[in-house]
Amino acid sequence: MAEAGAESLAEMLDERQHLLEIALWMFGSNLAADHVVQETYRRWYSLDDAARAGIAVPRAWLTRTAGSICLAMLTDPDHVPTTPGRPPDPVTHRAVGQAAPGPELLARHDRVARRFAGACAAGDTAELRGVLAPDAIVVSDGGGKVRAAVRPIHGADAVARFVAALLIGQPGTEVTLGSVNGRTGLVLRRAGRAVAVVSVSVAGSEVTAVWIVLNPDKLRRWH
CATH class of the missing domain: 3.10.450.50 (Nuclear Transport Factor 2; Chain: A,)
Structure with missing residues (x-):
């Protein structure tokens, strides 16, 4: 997360909880909300370094991406998970999931x-x-x-x-x-x-x- 123009690590980690809350609003399901956040961060980490460096405000990018995933799931109920998927990367999940807003x-x-x-x-x-x-x-x-x-x-x-x-x-x-x-x-x-x-x-x-x-x-x- 040390790209030029990126926000602090604390802000990036803090955003995960907010994304979870937004997804819970939309679906009322912890499983669906966790899927939205995992998919959002999967897309973030699938970007190469140059692409991430070109994102001036990572928080805005994460929010837009989560929103598009939520809307896709709302319009296609078959995409809403009903059984647990693969567990998230333990390092990413542990570091991001335990952050609390300062x-x-x-x-x-x-x-x-x-x-x-x-x-x-x-x-x-x-x-x-x-x-x-x-x-x-x-x-x-x-x-x-x-x-x-x-x-x-x-x-x-x-x-x-x-x-x-x-x-x-x-x-x-x-x-x-x-x-x-x-x-x-x-x-x-x-x-x-x-x-x-x-x-x-x-x-x-x-x-x-x-x-x-x-x-x-x-x-x-x-x-």
């Missing part, structure tokens, strides 16, 4: 998430665009019960438009901060009932990915 990473995530939430609450699309990384993505999960984007949306402009249409300016919607999988996220409520839970992935001072859960079945505990 206070500095959590504090930075909190600052960026609050800026994102503030833009949503204020309906400030310019500020929203400003907090997004140029290659940001948004993935939404409606569970087939609520209209959501079928595929990830790429690019800060497109993400800002989608988030603004979905989260900003909806009558009677209250945007609040909440702890989402142990990190600062957003909870949107109407008439006291949760209608969306939003988590963001952060690199530096920018949001690299927005994960929106709209599936009513997954929102019950947030009411």
Whole structure:
């Protein structure tokens, strides 16, 4: 992980837990979530040194890759594992799996998430665009019960438009901060009932990915 432009090892290791949490949101299965993370890191380590060195923000790359794997599994249930696969590489699994987010990473995530939430609450699309990384993505999960984007949306402009249409300016919607999988996220409520839970992935001072859960079945505990 010593490539030029790569983030610190601690940040790379910390991202694994976040990827696990995202996959658990999508599938509710530890087995499926572990498969997503193993496949994400398998693709990372299958890159040659030159390819990895050319990735300016590994965290963003990992997040996008995990998102595409999740979406492929959601659209093709046959790809969702139901029996344990081969165990991950013991060195990689042990080193990555035991990492815990440090206070500095959590504090930075909190600052960026609050800026994102503030833009949503204020309906400030310019500020929203400003907090997004140029290659940001948004993935939404409606569970087939609520209209959501079928595929990830790429690019800060497109993400800002989608988030603004979905989260900003909806009558009677209250945007609040909440702890989402142990990190600062957003909870949107109407008439006291949760209608969306939003988590963001952060690199530096920018949001690299927005994960929106709209599936009513997954929102019950947030009411």
